[in-house]
Amino acid sequence: MNLYLHIPFCASRCSYCDFYTQTGSRLRRDFLDALIRELHLRRVELPDGALIDHIYFGGGTPSLLTPEELTRIFDTITELYPLTGTGEVTIECNPDDVTEEYAQALSALPINRVSMGVQSFHADDLTFLNRRHSAEQVFAAVEALRRHGIDNLSLDLIYGLPGQTEERWLTNIRTFLSLGVPHLSAYHLIYEEGTALTRLV
Ligand code: SF4
Structure with missing residues (x-):
């Protein structure tokens, strides 16, 4: 059995994204209380003798959670x-959240894998997608995580951007390969209803 925890908060909204997420933090405290409560309520759903193997914090942007908030969630999980x-x-994680201090804090938690939304290493693509990080911040985040012992990493890239040439996509792949990261998730851009990107089209 595995646990998936969804953290529906983002610092800003990417132009292609139709996930449920909030860019304000007004509900964050209430959400965390509700998440802890749900962990308690759903404990009865675990069959007798079953163990939790993998745990995944998805979003949204789980790296907006402070180390203290993550500790509170892990304390509840390990208790129950x-x-x-x-x-x-x-x-x-969003690459710009992964500072040296944050990488160190993650390494002190039971976290042993980080998945980062990179989407492209081209600055103009990142602007177009309304991503809030640079390629340099991705490189720095990968290094910071490795320095703190987290080397099981995965990066996301998006292909099929308007006007994207094969060469630009291959540059992204080559840059990914140069980092030596063990896992890549490649997504085809979809024009989802209600997104800024679709309105632009
Ligand atoms: S960070 Fe992820 S979840 Fe948040 S708006 Fe961007 S794509 Fe959507």
């Missing part, structure tokens, strides 16, 4: 749920 202790514990 039997864990195998050998599974992947992944958090999705």
